Amino acid sequence: MAAPGSLVIDWTQMTTYNTIMSVAAGAALLSLVSLGRHLQARRPIVPEAWALNFGVLGTLLTLTGAHMTLTWPFAKYFPFDNIIFGEPSLAFGVLLLGSAFYLWRRAEVLRSSRDLIGEVSAAARCSF
Numbered sequence: 001m002a003a004p005g006s007l008v009i010d011w012t013q014m015t016t017y018n019t020i021m022s023v024a025a026g027a028a029l030l031s032l033v034s035l036g037r038h039l040q041a042r043r044p045i046v047p048e049a050w051a052l053n054f055g056v057l058g059t060l061l062t063l064t065g066a067h068m069t070l071t072w073p074f075a076k077y078f079p080f081d082n083i084i085f086g087e088p089s090l091a092f093g094v095l096l097l098g099s100a101f102y103l104w105r106r107a108e109v110l111r112s113s114r115d116l117i118g119e120v121s122a123a124a125r126c127s128f
Contacts (some may be wrong), residue, residue, distance in 0.1 A: 017064035018081075021089045024064075028057040028096055039117050047107035055100035061093025 031053050038045050068086025102123055103110070113119045 024060040047103040051100040051103035054096045058096030061089045065090030
């Protein structure tokens with residue numbers, strides 16, 4: 001039995017997506033490392049396949065992250081869980097969707113590029 005005034009969470013009344021978000025974020029991070037290794041080794045890539053990978057993972061993170069971020073004030077128990085997991089997942093999901101869009105739209109250019117690392121790093125570089 002919990003002490004009076006302590007935080008007791010009834011998980012049946014709280015919508016969280018921590019597990020699916022963690023799996024998607026982990027898979028996305030491993031995918032980014034894998035893509036980086038392919039680029040560094042100068043191995044050819046199939047941009048559409050990477051775009052599909054990032055698109056699926058980005059969609060999962062964006063949707064679940066947006067829901068958790070936008071509903072945190074309504075959480076009956078421990079609303080900070082929604083902020084802690086929701087906002088970073090939303091941001092990472094949007095970045096993955098942007099990467100997927102870039103890879104899909106520039107697939108032909110990337111496939112025929114003689115300097116694939118230069119092409120990708122030029123797109124990732126921010127100039128202020």
